[in-house]
Amino acid sequence: MPELPEVESLAGFLRERAVGRTVAAVEIVAFQALKTVDPPVGALGGLTVTGVARHGKFLDLDVDGLHLVTHLSRAGWLRWRDDLTGVRPVRPGKGPLAARVRLAPGDDGSAPGFELTEAGTRKRLSIYVVRNPADVPGIARLGPDPLSAEFTVEVLAGLLRGRRTQIKGLLRDQSVVAGIGNAYSDEVLHAARMSPFRVAGTLTGEDVAELYSSIVTTLREALERSIGIAAKNLKTEKRSGLRVHGRAGEACPVCGDTIKDVSFADSSLQYCPTCQTGGRTLADRRMSRFLK
Missing domain, CATH: 3.20.190.10 (MutM-like, N-terminal)
Known part of the structure; x- marks a missing residue:
């Protein structure tokens, strides 16, 4: 997308x-x-x-x-x-x-x-x-644009405060933050060294600051890479710049661990266990009925 x-x-x-x-x-x-x-x-x-x-x-x-x-x-x-x-x-x-x-x-x-x-x-x-x-x-219904001057760490903290939603889903919610989808939410969370299943309302002030920096930096770097690229080549440029999304089974470019995948009904997420979950493998929802 x-x-x-x-x-x-x-x-x-x-x-x-x-x-x-x-x-x-x-x-x-x-x-x-x-x-x-x-x-x-x-x-x-x-x-x-x-x-x-x-x-x-x-x-x-x-x-x-x-x-x-x-x-x-x-x-x-x-x-x-x-x-x-x-x-x-x-x-x-x-x-x-x-x-x-x-x-x-x-x-x-x-x-x-x-x-x-x-x-x-x-x-x-x-x-x-x-x-x-x-x-x-x-x-x-759009929330604030993460590349606008109005999007600050204080604004992000207010958007997350008290939320019982997992941070991965919240980043994809266009009414919370506009423009981030499945791929860049994976990239942002990897850069922030944060589990996609972390509950948004449990983030500390330090966590929020790190997440804010990762959102802005990840999106700005992706935008800078795409400047001047012809429309027909933008998809290829996007894929080439992704570090974890769509790269299950490959080595994490930061620590070398194997990137893992969690699949849902109509989408999936990718993450690095060492960088994001303390080495713990997250349950694949396709197999959840066998894990009960």
């Missing part, structure tokens, strides 16, 4: 290529992805892209005051096309293409644009056309 660093990089990529261009058309291919009807998608035609922003994991194109907002979900992605001239509209079907945004031709005659795609059969990619980004329910 694209998380804060990747979505911010996509926003930067589009700022360089789309801002100042006129929207020629927006073609919705996967109609289930479109979550709004007013304003209609057709209202974007003829308007100019004036800005691109990120809200948590939402990508927001400001088109003369209307906003084309996308949440890529788990398997979605944005693919830039330098020239869509001659590319015919696609009929709705079962393919990966969810939408195509065509921009007006430039001085060189090419008509660039981008496509929103989603792999797999579980279609969760969402598209909104709104007058205000806050009209998107997911954006309205």
Whole structure:
């Protein structure tokens, strides 16, 4: 799933290529992805892209005051096309293409644009056309952005205080902290040397300070690595920079212990026993019925 660093990089990529261009058309291919009807998608035609922003994991194109907002979900992605001239509209079907945004031709005659795609059969990619980004329910519920000046160690301490939720789940809760998903929560907790099952409300002041530093440092480093990377290569860059997530069975780059995996119904987490749990192996929920 694209998380804060990747979505911010996509926003930067589009700022360089789309801002100042006129929207020629927006073609919705996967109609289930479109979550709004007013304003209609057709209202974007003829308007100019004036800005691109990120809200948590939402990508927001400001088109003369209307906003084309996308949440890529788990398997979605944005693919830039330098020239869509001659590319015919696609009929709705079962393919990966969810939408195509065509921009007006430039001085060189090419008509660039981008496509929103989603792999797999579980279609969760969402598209909104709104007058205000806050009209998107997911954006309205977002917690503080961890890379904003307003996100301080005191703010984080307040968000964790009294919580009986495991810290792994809390970091993924977009209403608590915006933009962190499954991969970077693993990375943050590894950097903080903290068990993913630690109860948030039990963290000491020192723990909170270490977690805060790990959140900000991990996300900033990931964002710095992705600056200037073409949209099509961001997924590869993300994977190459991860130290524990998706690396079960490999050696921890810090201590050399074997990275372990805990699987749930539709996701999994990875951690280092030596760095994070005092050498203890966490129960794999797939096997929990045999461990009772």
